[in-house]
Amino acid sequence: MERRESISSYGDKEERLMGQINTNLNKLEKIQEEGNDIITEINVLHEKQSSPLTKETTEKLRELYKKGIEQANREDRICKTIVEDIDNLMALGSHSAKDYQTPQLADDSNSKRKRREESVVSGSSKIKKHKNGGNIIKNGSNVAAKQPKFKDIEENWILATVVSYKPESKQYEVEDADRDEASNRPGERFFVPAKNVMVIPNPSDIRPSQEFAPSTTVLALYPSTTCFYKASVVLPPTKLSSQSHQRAYLLTFEDDDNAQRYVEMQYVLEKPPDMK
Numbered sequence: 001m002e003r004r005e006s007i008s009s010y011g012d013k014e015e016r017l018m019g020q021i022n023t024n025l026n027k028l029e030k031i032q033e034e035g036n037d038i039i040t041e042i043n044v045l046h047e048k049q050s051s052p053l054t055k056e057t058t059e060k061l062r063e064l065y066k067k068g069i070e071q072a073n074r075e076d077r078i079c080k081t082i083v084e085d086i087d088n089l090m091a092l093g094s095h096s097a098k099d100y101q102t103p104q105l106a107d108d109s110n111s112k113r114k115r116r117e118e119s120v121v122s123g124s125s126k127i128k129k130h131k132n133g134g135n136i137i138k139n140g141s142n143v144a145a146k147q148p149k150f151k152d153i154e155e156n157w158i159l160a161t162v163v164s165y166k167p168e169s170k171q172y173e174v175e176d177a178d179r180d181e182a183s184n185r186p187g188e189r190f191f192v193p194a195k196n197v198m199v200i201p202n203p204s205d206i207r208p209s210q211e212f213a214p215s216t217t218v219l220a221l222y223p224s225t226t227c228f229y230k231a232s233v234v235l236p237p238t239k240l241s242s243q244s245h246q247r248a249y250l251l252t253f254e255d256d257d258n259a260q261r262y263v264e265m266q267y268v269l270e271k272p273p274d275m276k
Contacts, residue, residue, distance in 0.1 A: 146196035
């Protein structure tokens with residue numbers, strides 16, 4: 001089972017999107033020039049032709065109007081593409097590539113899994129009430145965040161930390177838990193809709209009555225990585241006899257050769273509704 005690949009740098013993504021936007025803006029300018037030429041030609045025909053219109057002029061106007069419609073449709077399509085690219089660029093966050101460029105990390109196994117930073121703490125995961133109504137996750141809380149498609153085509157869930165909340169767009173800015181070990185630079189930051197963020201609870205807040213029963217499908221952090229994957233509960237914490245794993249679940253992950261693995265209880269979450 002292949003886990004998360006090395007992340008391309010923030011700067012590369014920003015540069016690629018800017019290049020696409022500039023290219024499409026140039027295309028849009030040419031399309032608009034073509035549209036102006038068509039309108040000019042139509043106006044000239046109308047000015048020269050006295051009423052009633054001849055058959056030849058009518059046919060020519062018909063062709064010009066068809067070209068005008070096609071040109072308008074092309075302009076509409078490329079405008080939508082530009083808007084989508086701008087949205088993706090904004091979703092990278094309000095920080096520059098220079099500040100938050102994340103160098104690629106070396107894989108620590110043949111399956112390309114990433115090592116989780118020991119400094120990640122699950123404590124600050126409290127939720128507060130927003131002044132406009134609704135609960136929001138506090139800044140600094142550890143969460144599971146679903147990556148946007150522009151960042152990860154498979155939209156996998158990763159371990160992250162909340163940086164801020166944007167109530168106008170109902171989005172969280174989060175920071176990837178992966179750091180560059182050599183420079184100790186922070187992980188990449190990006191925006192994600194509130195529905196695609198799940199708080200990591202404090203272990204002390206989890207009651208036995210909240211445990212997932214055996215055979216329950218869950219979203220869980222794969223051991224020694226920063227990635228969450230679909231898994232099935234073998235045994236919940238209260239059913240484990242081992243003293244060293246009393247606050248952990250025994251799980252089997254999807255596509256993992258039925259291997260049974262222990263995962264700390266706070267990193268075992270309810271399966272998202274949209275996860276197949």
